[in-house]
Amino acid sequence: MAKCRWCDKGGLLSRTDKLGLCKSCGPEVSADIENHSNVIYEEMHVFERAVEAPEKLTAIDKLLASAEKLVAYENKGLETCSPPAKLVLAEYTGFRADLVGS
Ligand SMILES: [Zn+2]
Known part of the structure; x- marks a missing residue:
């Protein structure tokens, strides 16, 4: 018997994939993780290239929103x-505080 890491549903006949997800969560969760990971990588680049503080803040806010979604998956034991x-969340929350504070 296997229990899905994300929805916690499980039963004698249920199976989970290699990530530990059931059939209904697997594709959805994988796609969501991929989307948010891409947003994080993109916004990291935007942040690094940005010169003005408001531009940096916009990038950080988008990045943090996606990082929070991913942390929810990480808390369920998913990669x-x-x-x-x-770590991304902690680091960029710090960068944000520096920007707002200065
Ligand atoms: Zn599930």
């Missing part, structure tokens, strides 16, 4: 992006 979203 998301590299570096882990938890």
